Amino acid sequence: MKIACLSFTHKGKEIGDKLKTLSEKGKYLFHHYSNDEIEGGIKSRLDYIWKEYNGLVFISSTGIAIRMINSYIKNKTMDPAIVVIDDCGRFSISLLSGHLGGANELSNWIAKAIDAMPVITTASDNRGIEAIDIFAKKNNYYMDNMKLVTKITGIMVNGKTLGFYSEDNKTINYPNIVTVKDLNNIPSEIEGLVIVSSENQQIENINIPYIYLRPRNINIGIGCRKGVEGKRIIESVKSAMKELNLSENSIQAIGTVEVKKDEEGIIEAAKYFNCPIKIFTIEEIKEVEDKFEKSQFVKDTIGVYSVSEPSAYLLGGKLIKEKSKYNGITISISKEIRNG
Template identity: 40%
Template sequence: MDKAIITLTKGGTELGMKLLEHIDKAVLYTNPKFYIKEKHVKKIDGKIVEFIGKIFNKYKCLIFIMATGIVVRSIAPYIKDKKIDPAVIVLDEEGKNVISLLSGHIGGANEYTNKIASILNANPVITTASDVKNTLAVDTLAMELNCEIEDFQDATKVTAHIVNGEKVGIISDICIGRVLPENMVEIDFKNKPHEEFKGFIYITDKRILSPVESDCVVLRPKNIVIGIGCRRKKPVDKIIEAIEDSLISLNISKKSIKHIATVDVKKNEEGIIQAAKLLGVPLVIVDREKIKEVEDQFKGSEFVKKRIGVCAVSEPVAFLSSESGQMIQKKKVYDGITIAVFREGEKKNGNCCNRN
């Protein structure tokens, strides 16, 4: 379950039951007085403010069917940062208005609001300037392209230029694959004078400093795959050092790592597991049978083959888990640790391609 519907009234419970019919992965929490013994319906335990504290970070989206004032007071103690707060939506119990209250862009509240309003034939209430003016905020673009924003203060400055109708240039290493507002222009920075632009958006996995005097934000596409092989019990700090050294030599940001990949025989290797956790990325395990299908494309070792059944690890696991991506670093050896780096391949849907 990633969505919670919360209500305190009989009418709200009835509306909540209706939403449950149309919304996947949702649970309804209601006042015990109006509890209905149905699947995915639960009782609110204790005072509403304390109860919200228990579930605030448990769900991606909180859908309240109650007065906005109650909701604001209930969530206020738990709001931290728009990067991590859940989407918060408020409905009246008649289902006439659906309000996007918190985490409109990154949390997805605006998108959820429109979907719920469509289900109920209700009025969606969205107040973020970029949506009202039918333009594009930096955080929305980042979410659409699966990019990490390097600095949210920079994103706010550049979004302000966009909303105010000022010209913003986009310098991107990946295909954007969507129609942009008229004042957002894809440019080749080397050949385009920048005086006419009030801000810039760089979309790149390369390590760069702020490249212009104007307001600038850097978006990091999640397109770098790290393949790892190692001897048993290699410590996590040595694995992190090997990854960092490889990325520095390639001039690539750690923020663009999509995942780490290794072979199934290493799935319980603590150093690799901890490295993925420290970097905040998934660990992808590749079956040896899959590696056997492609291992002849890579330089291997008979010694490794005798030990684990395949002749290579870091290159084939990165290749296989990167959608047949582009190798940007062949296997590099660091005292019992091997690192290969791939840039993710072209998406199958054709909406995104690699320009590097």
């Protein structure tokens, strides 16, 4: 994690230099910017620093930090971790992006490194419960609606009963939790609900706040003719997912054969769905192609009998959608089952 350490006084510079030295041994890589050593001061470099680093550590007053970052703040999913240390090194204050940005963890790390007191003000941490966004981040779940995170967290910090429905094998650390098996039969005492599922569940007559956390457990195998446009591949994936009532936010990876590794349409689709592409060799495909329907045309064209099904299979999980054709594009889907 790249951290910009920003100091404004001689004492602050000493702390910044120390953190830079310590970072070589830890998980954080610190770059130290001293205000006196920069023409125009740190403020003149802040545009670059904000974009370049995962976290900013101000060795200053909180007032200086707030005034400098105020115009850059967007939202908790985008903002870097912000920590403030007083220039005597007494306190390490998590100021912004405590959970998703990692400022709370960074603040604690710094406190141990320089023998300071960590100052963490997030309600969930001070109650010893696991926040929704931390739970999601830890398990690589996508949060469908960030606004609902605040509502669900409010239910938790106030000690109310939370319902928990999951297709995965992870459970959030919260004492007042009720496991829900049937989303159309929700216990009356529940005041909020967390749904961990790649499926768009059919929920009727629910009048409590609920949030979807999407496990990334859906793999997409893709085959296509040469030069197929990205938007067509994207729409084909969307159609295939919709047919299975699956969320696009659960897509973990796209797979295809090495012949298609430079296919712009597939590359564009991976960028759109924010997932990596796994390229399989002809040999890897051949090892499993006998399990699936064969096409002599595909064999004559690229050297294997099929692409989408073997690719989805090799990515992992159970094949839940066999090869489906979408006008020159083939899509297959596998799902990794972690519970059951």
